Amino acid sequence: MRESGAAVLDVHAHHAERGFWRTYVFSTDHKMIGKQYLSLGLFWAVVGGLLAHVMRWQLAWPETAVPGWGEVGPETYNVLVTMHGTIMVFFVAMPILLGAFGNFLIPLMIGARDMAFPRLNMLSVWVFALASLVLLVSFFIPGGAASAGWTGYPPLSAKAEYTGVNWGMDLWILAHALEFAAFLMGGVNYLTTAIALRVPGMTFFRLPLVIWQLLTATTLFLLSVGPLIAGAVMLLLDRIIGTHFYAAEGGGDPLLWQHLFWFFGHPEVYVILLPAVGLVLDVLPVFARKPIFGYRWIIYSTIAAGGLSFIVWAHHMFVSGMDPRLAMPFSITTILISVPFAFIMFAMIATLWKGSIRFDTPMLWALGFVAMFIVGGLTGIFNGSAPADIYISDTYFVVAHFHYTLFSSVVFGGFAGFYFWFPKMFGRLLSEPLGKIHFWLTLVFFNVTFFPLHNIGLAGMMRRIANPLEYEFLVPHQWINVVATVGGMLLLASQIPFVVNVVWSLLAGKTAPKNPWGANTLEWTAPSPPPHLNWGETLPVVYRGAYEYSSPEVAEDWLPQDRTLAARSR
Amino acid sequence: MLNWMRWLPENVSTYGGEIDGIIALIYYVTLAWFFLTLGAFVLFLIFYRRRPGRRATYVQGDRLRELAWILVPVLIVLILDFWIDLRGAPVWAKVKGQMPPAELTIQVTAKQFNWEILYPGPDGKFGTEDDRQFDNELHVPVGKPVRLVLKSKDVIHSLFSPNLRLKQDMVPGRTIPAWFEATKPGKYELPCAELCGFGHSGMKAWLYVHSPEEYQKWVKEQWPTS
Numbered sequence: 201m202r203e204s205g206a207a208v209l210d211v212h213a214h215h216a217e218r219g220f221w222r223t224y225v226f227s228t229d230h231k232m233i234g235k236q237y238l239s240l241g242l243f244w245a246v247v248g249g250l251l252a253h254v255m256r257w258q259l260a261w262p263e264t265a266v267p268g269w270g271e272v273g274p275e276t277y278n279v280l281v282t283m284h285g286t287i288m289v290f291f292v293a294m295p296i297l298l299g300a301f302g303n304f305l306i307p308l309m310i311g312a313r314d315m316a317f318p319r320l321n322m323l324s325v326w327v328f329a330l331a332s333l334v335l336l337v338s339f340f341i342p343g344g345a346a347s348a349g350w351t352g353y354p355p356l357s358a359k360a361e362y363t364g365v366n367w368g369m370d371l372w373i374l375a376h377a378l379e380f381a382a383f384l385m386g387g388v389n390y391l392t393t394a395i396a397l398r399v400p401g402m403t404f405f406r407l408p409l410v411i412w413q414l415l416t417a418t419t420l421f422l423l424s425v426g427p428l429i430a431g432a433v434m435l436l437l438d439r440i441i442g443t444h445f446y447a448a449e450g451g452g453d454p455l456l457w458q459h460l461f462w463f464f465g466h467p468e469v470y471v472i473l474l475p476a477v478g479l480v481l482d483v484l485p486v487f488a489r490k491p492i493f494g495y496r497w498i499i500y501s502t503i504a505a506g507g508l509s510f511i512v513w514a515h516h517m518f519v520s521g522m523d524p525r526l527a528m529p530f531s532i533t534t535i536l537i538s539v540p541f542a543f544i545m546f547a548m549i550a551t552l553w554k555g556s557i558r559f560d561t562p563m564l565w566a567l568g569f570v571a572m573f574i575v576g577g578l579t580g581i582f583n584g585s586a587p588a589d590i591y592i593s594d595t596y597f598v599v600a601h602f603h604y605t606l607f608s609s610v611v612f613g614g615f616a617g618f619y620f621w622f623p624k625m626f627g628r629l630l631s632e633p634l635g636k637i638h639f640w641l642t643l644v645f646f647n648v649t650f651f652p653l654h655n656i657g658l659a660g661m662m663r664r665i666a667n668p669l670e671y672e673f674l675v676p677h678q679w680i681n682v683v684a685t686v687g688g689m690l691l692l693a694s695q696i697p698f699v700v701n702v703v704w705s706l707l708a709g710k711t712a713p714k715n716p717w718g719a720n721t722l723e724w725t726a727p728s729p730p731p732h733l734n735w736g737e738t739l740p741v742v743y744r745g746a747y748e749y750s751s752p753e754v755a756e757d758w759l760p761q762d763r764t765l766a767a768r769s770r
Numbered sequence: 771m772l773n774w775m776r777w778l779p780e781n782v783s784t785y786g787g788e789i790d791g792i793i794a795l796i797y798y799v800t801l802a803w804f805f806l807t808l809g810a811f812v813l814f815l816i817f818y819r820r821r822p823g824r825r826a827t828y829v830q831g832d833r834l835r836e837l838a839w840i841l842v843p844v845l846i847v848l849i850l851d852f853w854i855d856l857r858g859a860p861v862w863a864k865v866k867g868q869m870p871p872a873e874l875t876i877q878v879t880a881k882q883f884n885w886e887i888l889y890p891g892p893d894g895k896f897g898t899e900d901d902r903q904f905d906n907e908l909h910v911p912v913g914k915p916v917r918l919v920l921k922s923k924d925v926i927h928s929l930f931s932p933n934l935r936l937k938q939d940m941v942p943g944r945t946i947p948a949w950f951e952a953t954k955p956g957k958y959e960l961p962c963a964e965l966c967g968f969g970h971s972g973m974k975a976w977l978y979v980h981s982p983e984e985y986q987k988w989v990k991e992q993w994p995t996s
């Protein structure tokens with residue numbers, strides 16, 4: 201059963217005659233596809249980061265030209281905000297956390313030789329590349345790129361006369377459509393692979409948690425994206441042939457879009473968050489040398505949070521003009537989401553209790569995620585309370601909140617996974633000192649950049665404004681914008697050790713052993729890096745769960761999933 | 771930086787204090803959790819760092835007795851959640867639910883990138899001769915409930931008064947009610963809080979809260995004949 205499909209074919213005959221193009225470009229190998237997603241995501245992270253830098257400069261010193269860029273007018277600022285948000289969410293967070301880690305880890309951790317549909321997988325990454333191209337082109341066409349916010353609310357987004365952006369907005373929609381198609385193909389693959397291609401012994405309740413999180417995230421995406429696609433088609437029709445789905449003057453309703461967008465949008469933030477939580481859940485036990493605390497309950501919590509995420513969307517719309525009687529029900533469901541997430545966070549902390557904790561670089565990032573996500577989770581309660589949100593919504597408090605959650609997921613969660621699996625991905629070790637410097641600098645300057653934004657948000661500063669000095673009540677607080685901007689520049693500079701580390705490691709790093717961290721899961725039983733089709737002639741067989749660290753059954757402090765124990769030794 | 775309540779601008783509305791109360795409640799609850807969870811986290815990192823010869827304890831946390839250590843805190847989270855919503859519901863209802871009767875109703879229409887503020891005039895009715903429109907100036911008396919009728923001509927805007935703790939989006943095609951009662955005379959900014967195009971940054975009006983006498987004087991100046 202499991203050995204069906206293209207993946208098994210012939211383990212030996214396969215590699216030799218695959219040339220450069222088939223290996224690196226038009227590859228059907230899930231590991232190469234993962235790396236392609238990773239490269240595209242990192243490319244966009246640089247673009248999104250530079251856009252953020254230009255925005256931050258503008259906010260701190262509004263009347264000055266940005267070095268290397270020039271004067272930022274309000275039109276440009278709106279483009280920057282919109283494209284930064286779009287890029288970070290759809291072209292950095294999703295391709296890296298879901299695309300790269302999903303592709304790389306799912307087959308390797310469940311003992312499959314490749315995805316269930318390798319060609320569809322290749323199509324997925326190429327459609328994503330096309331989406332990237334479309335988004336990139338939109339910067340350079342007349343009228344410029346989209347500028348109606350990453351949320352694209354009509355009527356602003358529905359008519360060129362409101363923003364002066366014409367083609368940019370259409371390409372923005374097209375780029376989204378393509379990237380959704382890419383992730384739909386990926387998602388179908390993830391689910392099929394995880395259901396159909398697990399190695400013997402790999403039951404659902406022996407799966408590593410990151411797999412559970414990736415699958416839940418994928419499911420949320422598949423279930424929520426439909427309404428948004430319908431919404432986007434209507435937006436496109438409004439724009440191109442002048443229908444009135446969102447135009448009040450023709451009987452349409454602008455709020456319809458907000459409902460459709462956020463019905464997708466809230467699950468979407470969990471599509472980003474859950475894989476990051478999964479990466480962290482898999483790193484913590486390895487370096488605490490202890491089983492994850494409450495494995496099954498974490499799975500139930502994840503599913504509960506996923507389910508709840510479909511009935512909270514209107515918390516983005518408390519002051520939108522929808523019926524005010526809807527606010528309290530949505531406030532209650534929203535605040536309830538803190539229950540499953542509190543469970544998961546507490547379980548992470550309880551995993552450390554009585555552990556034997558090693559502070560290697562991946563662990564530092566994972567711990568950084570825990571600490572930062574606690575802040576982001578707690579500030580979410582302010583936004584979730586309808587009366588508090590009357591004041592908080594559309595201020596920098598929200599900006600601070602979602603960077604503590606999203607940035608933590610992408611950067612702290614992402615780097616935890618990256619440093620942990622880099623040896624498996626590339627067969628080289630990274631430098632520990634450089635990795636640690638990278639972590640500490642990022643942690644410090646992330647907080648310098650984003651923590652004060654809570655304060656200026658409470659002081660009332662609105663988001664998406666190009667010049668805070670146009671408001672008298674904000675002038676006394678301008679120093680905060682300067683602090684955040686300087687912090688942001690140093691935060692970007694803090695990524696230099698990372699680049700140096702990776703380049704140096706790829707060129708001259710030490711060769712990685714099979715299992716450098718002493719971890720239990722199946723990917724560590726394959727060579728580093730795993731060859732095409734991952735294992736030699738025989739696949740591993742699974743005998744136990746993924747987190748048997750310091751088990752009393754063996755003398756070592758780890759017990760791989762595929763090791764046979766002849767008889768009980770005690 | 772750590773006492774967040776001090777960052778809020780001065781409150782000058784009757785319900786603002788209650789909104790601040792909810793923000794304060796959430797602030798202190800979350801602050802306590804922040805220190806508890808981060809405290810436990812840091813202590814564990816220190817106590818259970820790797821030391822030679824000490825093996826981690828094999829705890830899976832799948833038995834109820836172990837799970838209780840986190841299920842009880844989770845239960846407390848749940849109770850606090852309900853408490854926050856229970857305290858919040860009446861505040862929401864007061865600000866956005868049933869509006870108190872008001873002598874003065876003012877229509878605010880947003881358009882790229884101005885607020886058109888329309889007074890019904892002495893007859894109290896819109897659409898009559900004595901209506902008067904002011905651009906970006908909202909004059910109200912102190913201590914009197916004021917009704918707002920919010921509209922938009924083009925895209926979505928949002929009327930925001932940091933000092934009144936009032937925010938309400940204005941959506942084309944809808945007529946959205948709002949209200950406030952100011953408690954202190956003065957001049958306050960009314961920025962637009964929803965991205966509405968290139969003029970969004972800087973789109974604002976001024977709210978003038980007058981003492982009763984001053985307000986009468988202003989009315990006399992605007993409608994001299996009546």
Ligand code: HEM
Nearest residue numbers: 252255281282285288349350599606607610663664665688
């Ligand atoms: C992976 C990390 C990041 C993610 C996922 C992310 C995500 C977002 C999103 C979704 C928005 C909202 C855009 C909108 O309002 O339409 C945003 C806005 C913004 N971000 Fe980021 N961001 C990240 C990193 C950064 C960094 C490193 C900085 C600063 C150096 C930054 C600074 C800003 C600023 C200044 C805004 C504009 C706020 C406003 O005007 O409303 N972001 N970000």
Ligand SMILES: [Cu+2]
Nearest residue numbers: 465466513516
């Ligand atoms: Cu949401």
Ligand SMILES: [Cu+2]
Nearest residue numbers: 962964966970
């Ligand atoms: Cu505006």
